[in-house]
Amino acid sequence: MRKRTLLVTILVICSLLLNCFVGSPIASAFTQDQKLLLQSWRLVNQAYIDNSFNNQNWWLLRQKFLQRHLHDRKETYDTIDEMLATLDEPFTRLLRPGQYNNLQMSTAGELSGVGLQININPETGKLEVVAPLTGSPAESAGIKARDRILKIDGVDTTTLTLDEAATKMRGANGTQVSLTIKPYKDEKVIRQINIMRAHISLSPVFADIDNQTQNIPIGYVRLSQFSANAAQDVADAVANLEQQGTKAYILDLRNNPGGLLQAGIEVARLWLNNGTIVHTVDRQGIRDSFSAFGSALTEAPLAVLVNEGTASASEIVSGALQDNGRGILVGEKTFGKGLIQSLFELPDGAGLAVTVAKYETPNHKDIHRLGIIPDEVVPQDPISYQQIGTDIDLQYQAAIKLLISNMAVVHAS
Known part of the structure; x- marks a missing residue:
């Protein structure tokens, strides 16, 4: 009887182990995109302020997303965005390579772009100007605080995140970007402004x-x-x-x-x-x-x-x-x-x-x-x-x- 019990126990353990391997790919079998997703998950797992992860099982969420077939890097980034969105906290976010590079330049004190500080108005959900940087191309173009940015190079800003909008306005020195602006003080007027990007020294x-x-x-x-x-x-x-x-x-x-x-x-x-x-x-x-x-x-x-x-x-x-x-x-x-x-x-x-x-x-x-x-x-x-x-x-x-x-x-x- 004891042998039979022991045999059943061993079989149950083997079955559980088999299920684990089937449900989760072996580490060596991860693709590069899966590894990127996994590293993002680990960073949040180790450092995020809310260890309840918005009252959800963060481990099971990992398994769910790892089972997806990620065909390219864009799909991987979108999946990471989706995973982070479950935290319901906007400041924990993925920064694409261009966005991350721009942020590093900004905090270092220099960048190339039009020189606008922007934000999403929490009441309207629309992209607005916080302020133009002093001496910037945006200030020279007459853009002012609270002006609404409707389009960037023809792209509707309601389809862009804050980081995506900032990235689209930045670019190489001497290149041009088109902004469609609705002035704060005269919302019946819509301005189409072509601005030449410039190197901006960010002495704050x-x-x-x-x-x-x-x-x-x-x-x-x-x-x-x-x-x-x-x-x-x-x-x-x-x-x-x-x-x-x-x-x-x-x-x-x-x-x-x-x-x-x-x-x-x-x-x-x-x-x-x-x-x-x-x-x-x-x-x-x-x-x-x-x-x-x-x-x-x-x-x-x-x-x-x-x-x-x-x-x-x-x-x-x-x-x-x-x-x-x-x-x-x-x-x-x-x-x-x-x-x-x-x-x-x-x-x-x-x-x-x-x-x-x-x-x-x-x-x-x-x-x-x-x-x-x-x-x-x-x-x-x-x-x-x-x-x-x-x-x-x-x-x-x-x-x-x-x-x-x-x-x-x-x-x-």
Whole structure:
């Protein structure tokens, strides 16, 4: 009887093993496309912030997609997109080789294209301009914030992802791209614009000094994104403004979509002598903190301009300065992106952005989908770069008044 039981047990085990091999290809038998799919699955499996994977069996999902016959790389990419879509989280995504290369150039501080920051409007689902880069071909063509991009080289943008739209607008220096634009202020007009792509140096900083403020020189520093050179460029700008006798500062983070986490931390350190900058929380719930550890470049009063386009690393800096009492936030509620992605390069030159952690402000505020409320809320319709700092820029003018008022109180006491 025991022998029979043992025999049955062995047969059951062999049957299970056979089923495993039949249901899942042997590793050595994987095609190159299957290996690419499998590596993408592994990266998410190892690093993704939600270890429930949106309350689904991630292993069974792997088996399901591996059983597909992948005929070419496009089909493989589409399958990876489909797999990642089950997470129902837009920031974990596949970047095709061109998209991944463009992202690397952007964060490195240079690219060739038209110079537009774009986003999908969460309410309308339409592709919109966040802002044109200063001095870019797009700015010269008169494209403004909130303009809607209907077509790129004749392709309907409703059929494109955000990354695909950005890739289509980038290209070799001297080549041309056609954009169909519906202006924000006059939606009855549709403009067809042919723009020559150019090499764009992405120094993310513009700085100037306002000497028309009751004899109190106020330095203005606008940061458009957190690329690898952001902290150094801000430091150079502040040092130059200090030499000109600046008594207070405005840091403009409006329409800054973020960028590198480390760049955000380094920029915050420029303004803080000490204090926590940000807390991060990974999938195990393990917290890590980043703090200021040296002397700030200046202790002059600071106002920070924010709006609904202020996102990600911009919100890290805004939250750090607000929670530490270092700066007054002026403007509108920020975007509310409190997730951190890591980039992984795949063997064929594509990349995978995986959400690996969330962040909290120094006071442990989770701002994801909530945003940061400014200390001084000042609504404002979109304005062009040429109108920044003018009387039309209500948020800028409010920041000026607050700085002068606060400085007057300090001197009076």
